[in-house]
Amino acid sequence: MKRFYRSLCVFLIALAVVFACCSCTEKQVEIERITLNVTTKTLVSGESYQLVAKAYPENASQEFTWTSSNTSYVTVSETGLIKGKNTGNDTSSGIKVTATSKSDPTKKKACTIYVEVAPPATFTVSKTGMLTAGPGQDASTSAVISWHAATPDSVLEYTTYEDTGYAAKTTQECPGTISTADFADTATHYRCRVVLTGLTPDTSYRYRIVNGTSTTQEGYFRTAGSDTTFQFMWLSDLHTPKGSSSYVSRVSELINFANAKDGVDLDFCLFTGDMVNKGQIYKHWNYWSDSGLMRNMTYAFLSGNHDYYPYGTKDRNSNAYFKDVAAYPYNNTQASTAVLDSNYWFIWNRVMFVCVDNFTSEGATTRTQSGSSVSAQVAWVRAVVNANAGNFDYLVYAQHLPFFINDEPCSYGQYSDWRALFDELKVDFALSSDEHAYTRTKPLKNNAAVALTDGKVTDGTVYVTSFETEGSKVDTPTNKASASAKYAAYYGGGGVAGVYFTVTPEEMTLHLIGANGTEYDTVTVLKKTR
Numbered sequence: 183m184k185r186f187y188r189s190l191c192v193f194l195i196a197l198a199v200v201f202a203c204c205s206c207t208e209k210q211v212e213i214e215r216i217t218l219n220v221t222t223k224t225l226v227s228g229e230s231y232q233l234v235a236k237a238y239p240e241n242a243s244q245e246f247t248w249t250s251s252n253t254s255y256v257t258v259s260e261t262g263l264i265k266g267k268n269t270g271n272d273t274s275s276g277i278k279v280t281a282t283s284k285s286d287p288t289k290k291k292a293c294t295i296y297v298e299v300a301p302p303a304t305f306t307v308s309k310t311g312m313l314t315a316g317p318g319q320d321a322s323t324s325a326v327i328s329w330h331a332a333t334p335d336s337v338l339e340y341t342t343y344e345d346t347g348y349a350a351k352t353t354q355e356c357p358g359t360i361s362t363a364d365f366a367d368t369a370t371h372y373r374c375r376v377v378l379t380g381l382t383p384d385t386s387y388r389y390r391i392v393n394g395t396s397t398t399q400e401g402y403f404r405t406a407g408s409d410t411t412f413q414f415m416w417l418s419d420l421h422t423p424k425g426s427s428s429y430v431s432r433v434s435e436l437i438n439f440a441n442a443k444d445g446v447d448l449d450f451c452l453f454t455g456d457m458v459n460k461g462q463i464y465k466h467w468n469y470w471s472d473s474g475l476m477r478n479m480t481y482a483f484l485s486g487n488h489d490y491y492p493y494g495t496k497d498r499n500s501n502a503y504f505k506d507v508a509a510y511p512y513n514n515t516q517a518s519t520a521v522l523d524s525n526y527w528f529i530w531n532r533v534m535f536v537c538v539d540n541f542t543s544e545g546a547t548t549r550t551q552s553g554s555s556v557s558a559q560v561a562w563v564r565a566v567v568n569a570n571a572g573n574f575d576y577l578v579y580a581q582h583l584p585f586f587i588n589d590e591p592c593s594y595g596q597y598s599d600w601r602a603l604f605d606e607l608k609v610d611f612a613l614s615s616d617e618h619a620y621t622r623t624k625p626l627k628n629n630a631a632v633a634l635t636d637g638k639v640t641d642g643t644v645y646v647t648s649f650e651t652e653g654s655k656v657d658t659p660t661n662k663a664s665a666s667a668k669y670a671a672y673y674g675g676g677g678v679a680g681v682y683f684t685v686t687p688e689e690m691t692l693h694l695i696g697a698n699g700t701e702y703d704t705v706t707v708l709k710k711t712r
Contacts, residue, residue, distance in 0.1 A: 460491045461499065661673065
């Protein structure tokens with residue numbers, strides 16, 4: 183009997199082992215295909231939609247991993263909830279959101295997502311805003327004050343900085359005109375612009391706008407002096423708003439870094455384009471106004487590609503939005519082509535600045551839209567510079583599109599079209615933006631590097647492409663230029679940083695500053711014989 187029970191126990195144990203082994207070797211159901219509830223979907227920016235994946239046969243694993251081919255425009259959660267984040271860039275080819283089986287990664291299914299920009303909410307100008315001081319043609323005795331008002335008959339009041347009570351104020355009425363710029367958010371307003379003349383050189387002023395019973399906060403500007411000693415900031419590419427209005431803080435931070443340097447007290451800021459993300463949306467410009475940045479000093483703005491954009495695309499539209507907002511001298515006397523009226527020049531302490539809206543020529547050559555030719559722009563720059571011979575010691579040319587990307591000339595920045603003129607006119611600095619990466623060339627003449635004299639530039643033009651100012655923090659630039667680089671003396675890659683210039687009667691120096699105000703690059707140009 184004992185032997186029987188022993189045999190039975192052995193049999194039962196063996197049977198249990200067999201069942202266990204059968205269980206262990208049971209195959210998982212093979213996935214044949216995956217389906218989605220939709221295979222194409224169009225979202226409006228900010229809109230969400232739940233994608234649902236299903237594996238077949240139905241008893242197969244129903245666990246999936248979700249991915250987006252471009253999270254800048256479409257995000258997807260672990261459960262397949264998608265959200266459009268488009269800011270108006272071209273997504274005509276669609277963004278792929280894919281469900282992949284966790285048990286068999288070779289089995290997947292994608293949905294093509296198209297994102298449309300949400301129409302901007304209608305905006306009504308209810309108060310005086312966009313208060314801006316720009317340079318006058320002769321910045322030592324003139325300035326341009328620009329603003330928007332909800333009603334006509336605004337009054338500009340200005341006085342010296344020390345006159346805090348406006349006891350000796352000067353008033354100037356400005357009835358304004360209804361803006362004809364076709365803002366997508368229909369911001370109806372009166373456009374006001376006053377050119378102040380007869381100002382005292384090297385003097386700080388305060389100003390404000392009175393409209394009916396309301397008075398704006400004060401703004402401040404400074405006139406140029408009679409000698410050549412001064413400092414100015416150079417920044418670009420803020421693209422407000424793109425996710426956060428805090429980006430304007432980078433402009434303020436970089437200006438403060440420069441002003442903290444020994445002997446630096448910035449006179450104005452040169453901003454070379456892309457003030458906003460979409461020029462046709464008034465509220466994008468309004469970030470500048472509401473931030474108060476423009477009230478603190480003179481800004482010399484020029485137009486970038488984003489300042490031209492309609493709200494829904496990256497196509498070219500009009501410079502009407504830039505002209506509606508920016509304060510600059512209307513001193514283009516050769517406005518015979520479509521948008522040359524957004525080109526201008528000014529002289530500050532014997533430095534001549536020529537600010538070119540090169541989307542006239544770029545639009546004509548690459549976007550088949552109306553615009554002036556490069557040759558027309560070259561002729562205009564030559565004319566205004568030669569007309570001012572003897573009135574300046576340094577010459578700075580500024581445009582938005584880059585002359586150089588890394589160590590290569592940029593075709594759409596049209597270096598090859600401009601370099602002969604810059605050699606002829608002895609341009610000291612040719613400033614450009616758009617690439618969001620810093621490149622500073624060796625001094626160039628006849629398309630070749632010119633040797634330095636005691637570490638300083640005595641001949642040729644230094645071409646500089648700026649960092650952007652859009653970002654969550656100021657970055658630490660790293661020089662990526664090789665010793666064998668033909669053009670680039672410093673290639674700093676992308677990031678957020680800025681440049682300020684110090685100018686004396688003998689020399690003009692560029693200073694690149696990044697995180698904590700640390701200086702990363704510098705180059706000095708000595709005054710040329712003209």
